[in-house]
Amino acid sequence: xxxxxxxxxxxxxxxxxxxxxxxxxxxxxxxxxxxxxxxxxxxxxxxxxxxxxxxxxxxxxxxxxxxxxxxxxxxxxxxxxxxxxxxxxxxxxxxxxxxxxxxxxxxxxxxxxxxxxxxxxxxxxxxxxxxxxxxxxxxxxxxxxxxxxxxxxxxxxxxxxxxxxxxxxxxxxxxxxxxxxxxxxxxxxxxxxxxxxx
Amino acid sequence: xxxxxxxxxxxxxxxxxxxxxxxxxxxxxxxxxxxxxxxxxxxxxxxxxxxxxxxxxxxxxxxxxxxxxxxxxxxxxxxxxxxxxxxxxxxxxxxxxxxxxxxxxxxxxxxxxxxxxxxxxxxxxxxxxxxxxxxxxxxxxxxxxxxxxxxxxxxxxxxxxxxxxxxxxxxxxxxxxxxxxxxxxxxxxxxxxxxxxx
Numbered sequence: 001x002x003x004x005x006x007x008x009x010x011x012x013x014x015x016x017x018x019x020x021x022x023x024x025x026x027x028x029x030x031x032x033x034x035x036x037x038x039x040x041x042x043x044x045x046x047x048x049x050x051x052x053x054x055x056x057x058x059x060x061x062x063x064x065x066x067x068x069x070x071x072x073x074x075x076x077x078x079x080x081x082x083x084x085x086x087x088x089x090x091x092x093x094x095x096x097x098x099x100x101x102x103x104x105x106x107x108x109x110x111x112x113x114x115x116x117x118x119x120x121x122x123x124x125x126x127x128x129x130x131x132x133x134x135x136x137x138x139x140x141x142x143x144x145x146x147x148x149x150x151x152x153x154x155x156x157x158x159x160x161x162x163x164x165x166x167x168x169x170x171x172x173x174x175x176x177x178x179x180x181x182x183x184x185x186x187x188x189x190x191x192x193x194x195x196x197x198x
Numbered sequence: 199x200x201x202x203x204x205x206x207x208x209x210x211x212x213x214x215x216x217x218x219x220x221x222x223x224x225x226x227x228x229x230x231x232x233x234x235x236x237x238x239x240x241x242x243x244x245x246x247x248x249x250x251x252x253x254x255x256x257x258x259x260x261x262x263x264x265x266x267x268x269x270x271x272x273x274x275x276x277x278x279x280x281x282x283x284x285x286x287x288x289x290x291x292x293x294x295x296x297x298x299x300x301x302x303x304x305x306x307x308x309x310x311x312x313x314x315x316x317x318x319x320x321x322x323x324x325x326x327x328x329x330x331x332x333x334x335x336x337x338x339x340x341x342x343x344x345x346x347x348x349x350x351x352x353x354x355x356x357x358x359x360x361x362x363x364x365x366x367x368x369x370x371x372x373x374x375x376x377x378x379x380x381x382x383x384x385x386x387x388x389x390x391x392x393x394x395x396x
Contacts, residue, residue, distance in 0.1 A: 089392055090392055090393055126324055126327070126328060129324070129327045129328065129331055130324060130327060133327055150368075151364060151368055151385060151388065152388065152392060154363075154364040154367070155360065155361065155364050155385060155388060155389045155392065156389075156392060156393075158357075158360030158363060158364060159356075159357055159360050159389065159393065162353065162356030162357050162360055163353065165352075165356060166349060166352040166353050166356060167349075169352070170348075170349055170352075187349060187353060190349065190350065190353060191353045191354075191357065191393060192393050192394055194287055194288055194350060194353065194354060195288055195354075195357065195389060195390050195393045195394070196390055196393070196394040
């Protein structure tokens with residue numbers, strides 16, 4: 001049954017890509033008016049939807065900006081666990097970083113705008129820190145499941161997320177068309193030579 | 199003029215080591231009753247001081263647990279900037295970690311109790327994440343002042359704080375009498391061999 005038929009039949013309040021439309025509308029409004037000055041009603045109106053539909057997808061106006069966090073966590077967990085047996089630990093981390101780049105690095109303009117909103121709002125900065133800390137925990141658990149010791153898993157997970165943070169910041173800040181994955185690989189190599197025992 | 203004389207003269211409400219007494223009283227109460235169940239009045243009473251004195255030292259009951267954050271930041275900044283010219287970047291980070299260990303590693307029992315309170319309270323976990331993020335920023339700025347490029351300073355600062363976090367967690371969790379500085383050095387060496395290009 002097509003979506004159009006479902007809607008004509010009045011089967012539900014299903015709206016095509018409501019979640020994506022709400023996310024875009026929210027980011028547009030946060031950029032134009034500021035995060036504090038935007039309400040859920042504003043976002044729903046801009047997306048041509050109702051506040052009720054908004055709350056079927058997001059707990060509040062903050063969570064619209066972090067809606068893809070679970071997807072990212074799941075992808076990181078799977079990538080860490082599914083990497084070929086016997087891979088050196090740092091190779092597993094590099095594989096995980098490629099998966100993060102694939103998910104996070106699709107739309108640099110969107111990422112730039114999102115980061116600008118977060119940078120302007122302490123509440124959102126805190127939420128972002130929590131998201132990154134959770135991502136590190138997920139990666140750490142995944143590395144432990146592979147049999148790494150707890151300190152090794154912890155060190156590599158925190159370091160992997162540190163590479164992501166620094167590379168992401170660089171990626172959204174630089175001109176040109178480099179892929180996030182390339183910036184992450186460069187950062188990984190750079191860290192390797194900085195940290196290597198001399 | 200001795201403190202006793204000042205007090206007899208009624209010159210001020212100066213109390214010997216009021217800040218330290220309030221910190222200890224707060225940690226005792228958070229451990230006994232829980233953080234949520236403790237008020238500023240309870241803390242002041244336990245310390246034999248007034249709530250008014252409490253507020254001369256701390257903004258609220260949360261900040262009692264983070265009162266030494268500024269001291270730590272200043273020490274990290276100085277250590278990063280004052281390390282001998284020409285030191286390899288990772289040597290500078292190791293020096294900074296020694297300074298952190300000196301400040302944070304004095305009293306393992308206190309550290310364990312403080313961490314248990316934080317781990318039990320999401321609000322405090324967030325505050326701790328913010329503190330660590332600020333510490334990373336301070337270290338990054340210090341490394342930049344030494345002439346490191348921005349990505350190098352960012353990578354090393356985040357990695358340094360990652361080593362601190364993982365080593366601190368290990369230190370408070372392990373039996374025996376190892377110094378935090380030793381646990382940090384071990385973690386640094388371990389990370390070096392994990393991250394080194396193979």
